[in-house]
Amino acid sequence: MRAExxxxxxxxxxxxxxxxxxxxxxxxQKTVDYLSEESRRKTTDLSLPLEGNGPERVLDDIDEFLRQCIKTNNPQFMNPLWGGLNLSAxxxxxxxxxxxQSMYTYELSPIATLIEKAIxxxxxxxxxxxxGFGTFTTGGSNGNMLGMLCARQSLYPSSSHGGFDGTKHVAFVSAEAHYSVLMSANVIGIGHQNLIKVACDSNGRMKPESLRDEIQRAQQNDLIPFCVIATSGTTVRxxxxxxxxxAAISHDENIWLHVDAAxxxxCLFSSKHRDLMxxxxxxxxxxxDAHKMMGLPLICSAFLTKxxxxxxGVCAHGNxxxxxxxxxxxxxxxxxxxLQCGRRNDSLKLWIAWREIGDAGWAEMVNRxxxxxxxxxxxxxxxxxxxMMSDRSWSNVCFRYVVEGHDLNELNVELRARLIREGIHLVSRSNILDDVVIRAVVANPLVDESVLNGLVAAIVRHGDEIVAGVPAQF
Ligand SMILES: Cc1ncc(COP(=O)(O)O)c(C=O)c1O
Incomplete structure (x- = not known):
């Protein structure tokens, strides 16, 4: 771009x-102007020109993007496990x-390397x-895969060179674990069928006695348990x-324990909530993941091991x-x-944000x-x-609109669809067992009681309108 x-x-x-x-x-504020994929595609100029549009048009393209994107910094954006805009990050x-900077060598990322190590x-x-040690990854999904790879490497140190027959190796996860563990099972070569889902209690926590039973059953079937993945903060509840x-069970059985605390x-920052882990x-x-509750811009995620x-060994590439x-x-x-070669400098933003507010700032955020x-x-x-569809343990709140004489799943699906079309409050539609639930997540510093009151009022209004047979207004 020219100086002028x-x-x-x-x-x-x-x-x-x-x-x-x-x-x-x-x-x-509206969080999104709802438009179907087809309408948006037809009404937006997405073409890549043969001759460039020139620097003067760059800001126009940015304007178009800003106009159409989901406003993830709005406090009413409560759909995924993150939101808000941390300005220092x-x-x-x-x-x-x-x-x-690219994070592969000290030579090519000197200060960034020191910052990542400090974090x-x-x-x-x-x-x-x-x-121990660790690395920044592309997210919790990747961190879970790295955890499983480490479990495999710890059992078979030569597997990174000689390969691995995963057909008899089994890993254990809670029945409510994140779906990334399925992809990890595929990537490391045990396959989905060798990922054993352990039953949860009524609050969605893995039952230790069921884990012990599942391990024993696998052993009796000549399978080799090599990894347990526990979840600290499940996606839905x-x-x-x-x-x-x-951990006691995993140690007794000499199985690697990975914790998905994405x-x-x-919670580890807060003396009030640290006991959860x-x-x-x-x-x-x-x-x-620092890009979830801590509000760092995507991507910012750490994998840590003792x-x-x-x-x-997992990341070895010889000479x-x-x-x-x-x-x-x-x-x-x-x-x-x-596992990456070129790698973004994701730790800088975390270091800057952390130095601004300190451990105390993160603790205050968690408590709030x-x-x-x-x-x-x-x-x-x-x-x-x-x-309520499950007791709150973290900042996920799972609930639904209820009324007699209606199919509550259909009703809540329609209710959420209306919320999206209205475009102000965005929450997730999830399932707990067979029930459709509305999952709202508090993970944005701008959320306060009035935002939550607004969400509840909108949900009740839409529910009442559906029950009364009022057609959607959008
Ligand atoms: C419990 C849990 N683990 C892992 C992940 C995956 O994290 P990422 O999106 O950073 O890959 C998620 C995502 O929501 C999650 O909820």
Whole structure:
């Protein structure tokens, strides 16, 4: 870009960034202008021109995107396990893109390497690992896969070279675990059928006695248990599996224990809620997404293990990459502990945000989100037309609209569809066993009691209109 267009371009960009953020501070803003995929495709210019449109049009394209995108920074955006805009982390993200470091070697990312290591060591300390190592990954899904790969590597250190016959190896997860464990089972070569789902209690927590039974049953069938994956903060209910009991069983049986704390890991900051993960220090590995509750821009996710040499074994590539890795820097290069080659500098934004608010800031955030979860639960419980579908353990609140004489699943599906078309409150449609539930998640610093009251009012209004036979207004 030429110097004379650079300044107006950057000014224009900054104005758009500020406007985007400031809009979310206005109460009741729309989160999305609903449009079907077909209508959106037909009404948007998506063409890639033969001759470029020139720098003057770049801001127009940005405007179009900003106009059409979901406003994930709006407090009414409560659908996934993240939301909001952490401005200092956003600044870190911009600087990471500006400076474009790649995390494979110290030589090519000197300060970024030190920052990533500082965060890994601090997260390990919080977990209670006296020793170990870790890496930033592409997310909790990838962290779960790395956990399973480490389990395999720990059992068969030569498998990274010689391969592995996974047909008899079984891993155990809670029946409510995240779907990424299925993809991990596929990637590591045991297949979906060798991922054994362990029964949960009525609050969605893995039952330790069922885990023990399943392990014994597998052994009796000549299968080889090699990995248990416990979840700290399940996707739908936010349940925390009992880690101490699960760790005792895994240790008795000499099975690797991985904890999927993608969603719930931040409880470790709060003295009030840390007990949800008591026993985590006994696990062999943990994944923890800072891009969920901690509100970092996607992607920001750590995988941590007590067994540095096992992670190193999984990621070993010999002397193949002589153009990057050399013997004299083997102790400082992060690329020996990652499955990626080129890798984004995801730790900078976390380091910047963490230094701004400290551990105390994260603890306050966790406590506030749980308080708001309690508030929403109490509001639902006190409303005659709403029903909680599971007790709140974290900041997920699962409930539904109820009325006699209607199919409640159909009714709640339609209700949520109307919410989306209205475009203000976005919540997830999920299932608990056979029931459709509305899952609202508090994971945005702008959420407060009035936002939750607005959500409840909208849900009840739509439910009442459906029951009264009022057609959708959108
Ligand atoms: C419990 C749990 N584990 C793992 C994941 C996957 O995380 P990611 O989206 O970072 O891959 C999720 C995503 O919601 C999750 O809820």
């Amino acid at each position: 267009v650079l300044t107006p371009f950057l000014d224009g960009l900054m104005t758009r960034i500020a406007d985007y953020h400031l809009a979310s501070l206005e109460p009741g 956003f600044a870190g993200e911009v600087i990471a893109a500006l400076t474009n 890994i060591f601090r997260m390990m300390e919080i977990i209670g690992y006296g020793d 936010g349940a925390f599996d009992p880690l101490s009991e699960i 969603w719930g890991g931040s 008591s026993g985590v220090e006994l696990a062999d590995s943990v994944c923890w 067994h540095k040499e096992v992670l190193g 193949a990459a002589h153009y990057l890795f050399h013997e004299d820097t083997k102790d400082v290069d992060l690329g020996r502990f990652s 989100y749980c308080e708001l979860g309690d508030y929403l639960q109490a509001t639902v419980q006190s409303h005659p037309k709403l029903e």
